[in-house]
Amino acid sequence: MRISTKGRYALRVMIDLASFGNGNFIALKDISQRQNIPIKYLEQIVSTLNKAGYLNSMRGSNGGYRLAMSPEEYNVGTVLRTVEGTLTPVECVAYENGVTCPRSDSCNSINFWKGLDEVVNKYIDSYTLKDLIQQ
Amino acid sequence: MRISTKGRYALRVMIDLASFGNGNFIALKDISQRQNIPIKYLEQIVSTLNKAGYLNSMRGSNGGYRLAMSPEEYNVGTVLRTVEGTLTPVECVAYENGVTCPRSDSCNSINFWKGLDEVVNKYIDSYTLKDLIQQ
DNA sequence: ACAATTACTACCATTTTAGTAGGAAATGAG
DNA sequence: CTCATTTCCTACTAAAATGGTAGTAATTGT
Numbered sequence: 207m208r209i210s211t212k213g214r215y216a217l218r219v220m221i222d223l224a225s226f227g228n229g230n231f232i233a234l235k236d237i238s239q240r241q242n243i244p245i246k247y248l249e250q251i252v253s254t255l256n257k258a259g260y261l262n263s264m265r266g267s268n269g270g271y272r273l274a275m276s277p278e279e280y281n282v283g284t285v286l287r288t289v290e291g292t293l294t295p296v297e298c299v300a301y302e303n304g305v306t307c308p309r310s311d312s313c314n315s316i317n318f319w320k321g322l323d324e325v326v327n328k329y330i331d332s333y334t335l336k337d338l339i340q341q
Numbered sequence: 342m343r344i345s346t347k348g349r350y351a352l353r354v355m356i357d358l359a360s361f362g363n364g365n366f367i368a369l370k371d372i373s374q375r376q377n378i379p380i381k382y383l384e385q386i387v388s389t390l391n392k393a394g395y396l397n398s399m400r401g402s403n404g405g406y407r408l409a410m411s412p413e414e415y416n417v418g419t420v421l422r423t424v425e426g427t428l429t430p431v432e433c434v435a436y437e438n439g440v441t442c443p444r445s446d447s448c449n450s451i452n453f454w455k456g457l458d459e460v461v462n463k464y465i466d467s468y469t470l471k472d473l474i475q476q
Numbered sequence: 477a478c479a480a481t482t483a484c485t486a487c488c489a490t491t492t493t494a495g496t497a498g499g500a501a502a503t504g505a506g
Numbered sequence: 507c508t509c510a511t512t513t514c515c516t517a518c519t520a521a522a523a524t525g526g527t528a529g530t531a532a533t534t535g536t
Binding site for chain 1: 342343344349352353356377417425427428429430431432444449450451452453454456457460461464465468472473474476
């Protein structure tokens with residue numbers, strides 16, 4: 207039931223960009239130093255966030271990343287789901303379009319798990335990046 | 342953010358005992374067959390539940406396990422936490438008696454994570470074993 | 477005595493996590 | 507135009523966690 211470093215680091219990157227960015231491009235080198243996260247690992251995480259459209263990037267000297275939107279427009283849940291892949295507590299909750307678990311007919315717990323998935327997502331979706339910065 | 346097989350299997354064992362037990366001792370062999378879970382793996386999980394006092398056991402022929410209480414007295418959250426170890430989304434939330442994360446002074450997210458921990462535990466604690474059986 | 481069952485402990489293959497590593501492509505500065 | 511700096515892309519890897527297997531001792535009813 208743990209959030210991996212990818213999820214935690216992703217939030218820290220977003221918080222860092224929101225706090226120190228001010229609309230300018232920030233190099234990963236700087237974020238890496240401030241947040242004490244290996245730059246090569248950061249690259250991978252930021253790449254995912256970038257492809258998802260949450261960041262703007264620029265190469266070359268003076269390059270870096272910046273937020274694509276303002277902090278209150280980022281939903282923490284969206285960011286976490288993007289880098290973590292999925293947050294469903296059990297696999298069957300993630301099943302789609304008609305696929306069902308082989309045990310589904312005798313399963314007593316599916317509604318319990320779906321409910322857990324719901325409260326988790328509802329909670330993390332109730333936070334924006336701005337909320338985190340203001341802590 | 343996944344619940345491991347230990348947690349899922351533990352719930353299925355408890356549900357099985359509640360459904361087929363009727364106060365009698367049920368051998369793991371039977372539960373293993375009904376639930377299609379390897380008996381040797383079940384032994385480990387059930388051992389944890391037994392040591393926690395949730396089950397009564399008897400050795401020898403006609404031996405097995407039975408619930409130590411009635412289904413409505415079991416809290417699903419308690420069972421899950423017992424077999425899964427901890428359910429905290431990030432390590433620092435589990436810290437106790439004064440131990441703090443080295444980043445705690447610059448951390449914006451601790452309250453967010455604590456809140457997540459709370460909604461998860463509150464939800465799973467709102468279910469009893471009886472609730473699951475009645476699904 | 478013996479078959480059936482729990483109790484205990486060690487081991488192990490696979491998957492996931494948390495990185496490392498190397499180089500290509502782009503970009504601004506000089 | 508060249509060079510330092512930075513993102514972009516892909517492959518690799520050590521360590522930990524997961525999901526079991528395996529063997530054997532102890533207990534109990536028949």
